[in-house]
Amino acid sequence: MSGAALALEVVVVFFLALFLLHRYGDFRKQHRMVLFATLLAWFLCFLIVFILPLDVSTTIYNQCKIDNQVHQVASDTFSPDNSSNSSVLPTQKIPSKICFKPWSYIPDGILPVFWRVVYWTSQFLTWLLIPFMQSYARSGGFSISGKIKTALIENAIYYGTYLLIFCSLLIYVAVSPQWHLSWYDLRTIGITAANTWGLFLLVLLLGYGLVEIPRSYWRASCHGHLLAKTYFKAAKLMTEKADAEENLEDAMEDVRRVNETIKYNHPLRKCIDTILRKCPVEYQEKLGRNMDDYEDFDDKGNPYPSKTSLVKLHKQVIYAVQRHNRTQVQWQILLDEAFHLEDVAKNETSPTHQFSHSFPSTETPGWVSKYLYTPTAEWYWECVFRRWCYRVLAVVLCVFSAAVVWSECTFFSTQPVLSLFAVFIQLAERDYNYVYIEMACFVTIFYLCYCVYSTVFRIRVFNYYYLAPHHQTDAYSLQFSGMLFCRLTPPLCLNFLGVIHMDSTISHQQRQQTAYTSIMGSMQVLSFIANVFYIYYPMLIVLLCIATYFSLGTRCLNLLGFQQFMGENDLTSDLVDEGKELIRREKRKRQRTEDGESRRREWRERYGEQRQRYAGKNRNSYSELSDGSSTDTGRAQTRRDRGAKTELLQDVEPLDYNEDEPLETEDRSRYTGGHYLSTSASRSRIFDDV
Secondary structure (H helix, E strand, O other): OOOHHHHHHHHHHHHHHHHHHHHHOOOOOOOHHHHHHHHHHHHHHHHHHHHHHHHHHHHHHHHHHHHHHHHHHHHHHOOOOOOOOOOOOHHHOOOOOOOOOOOOOOOOOHHHHHHHHHHHHHHHHHHHHHHHHHHHHHOOOOOHHHHHHHHHHHHHHHHHHHHHHHHHHHHHHHHOOOOOOOHHHHHHHHHHHHHHHHHHHHHHHHHHHHHHHHHHHHHHOOHHHHHHHHHHHHHHHHHHHHHHHHHHHHHHHHHHHHHHHOOOOOOOHHHHHHHHHHOOHHHHHHHOOOOOOOOOOOOOOOOOOOHHHHHHHHHHHHHHHHHHHHHHHHHHHHHHHHHHHHHHHHHOOOOOOOOOOOOOOOOOOHHHHHHHOOHHHHHHHHHHHHHHHHHHHHHHHHHHHHHHHHHHHHOOOEOOEOOHHHHHHHHHHHHOOHHHHHHHHHHHHHHHHHHHHHHHHHOOOOOOOOOOOOOOOOHHHHHHHHHHHHHHHHHHHHHHHHHOOOOHHHHOOOOOOOHHHHOOOOHHHHHHHHHHHHHHHHHHHHHHHHHHHOOHHHHHHHHOOOOOOOOOOHHHHHHHHHHHHHHHHHHHHHHHHHHHHHHHHHHHHHHHHHHHHHHHHHHHHHHHOOHHHHHHHHHHHHHHHHHHHHHHHHHOOOOOOOOOOOOOOOOOEEEEOOEEEEHHHHHHHHOOOO
């Protein structure tokens, strides 16, 4: 293959990262630099996960060749021709091993350069570029130079502590006579510091994910528990959604006040226009009314806001709009999930064994739902097979989590080998089953990454970051995910190599190192980190798993005032009931909207052709008849139109004003007394108290 597997996986990983970015980001609305940085960060991190198994198989093959060379040297040394001891028999010649080249073998010299480019590019992204872009995107400056200045100040404050620590260590090394560090050693210390920071956070997140992910799949098979939790999340999200709307209203009120104060020829008017472009469209139209563009400003009048205050207002508007958009997207996704779960509960007792939806689904293509995912197949999947598949998956993940915990606590033991993953890899190494080795490495790394990364987006105390599909993820969450992946993936993969005994620094074995380990340098430069922290700190994962199993973190958050779903709890029950009522109201709203759309379609189908026929006859009568006769024909046509309208109104169902919510219809205006009055708005004001 000679590197063909490496090139193929690079192409596959690039399109995978591009597909995920297209699913979560918006190529048309978001800034190109944000999309490029996120795509590059995801691409590099996925490369580490996909290419590291190839590095392991190539290293095993190289180790076999080294063993053969050692055996050959030993055989030549103890042969009868070269030995002075004639008692050595030819049968004592050491046999050589047969080395089978892996299908994905990568020639020497390619992987070290490859890993060096991937690692240092990802570190540049996560520690310098992406944090700078985050501050730049959230800055309230009105010019590029102003945003850059704000981003530099914020990052200088953030990285000042790191620089202070590094300078202190550097001074300590310079004044200590026993330390003689070269540039290579300083680079190794920097890499070790970054990996130590990542490993510290990695174990905390992994201890939560190894327990919570299998448990979440098991609970997902319990439909009643899942529906109650969805109601609970709806009640919490509605509170946050209302708070976000109120925050946006306050920000828009400040913008309105400033917009009315600063007129068209004021020097700061360009700043106001920039703020207005960041506001939602409906607020832009509202703020654009009643503006007298020909009114000059007066320096001697009321005091005008300064540019500093406008920068703060601009930043406030950006944050308020992003938070409002995020909660709106989360609310729509949660509504679809709740409606689907209610449909499942309703269809479980269906005698026809055909799944019926309350609202038509647009996610499944038409040909798929017609030929493959039929209503019968959907019923059996949603109501019968899905829960059992989730339970089997939960059991498999639970066993896998137990193997990870055992291996993290015993990977330092090489005689005997106690790490389960090291045992599996060594057994496959004897038979040179490279496909199994690569698949086992990939599945293990992927599961560890899934436990760590999903934990970050599960534990959202303030719900600040959120990866929403359907192009609804904001730029800040995309940048945060890219930065987090680049910081946690390298130490996670280094920890995995230690678990399978492919890192001699931790396993203390004299064997061929992977190309990935070679770029990390020798951890023995800092013996305390290599011999103590990297070995004993992962054992803390046992305590974290026990705490997660008994939900100690959830209980602490409840005591601090952050409501969490606890099952049998008075506060939880109240929020579940509140969420159930909210979902019921939203379902009625959507049902009325669907009914209105169906009635309008029916009206167009039934009376569209008739109106066209009447219009055609009316035009013919006007062209063929005289003025008097055309007037009579027009009157007759008017009577026929009135008859058609009367028939249409008779077909419409009577309105039920005893509903909890006012009927939502489209905004229609009628001209009365020289003013346009909105019928929908007036109707909602009349029935506000109903």
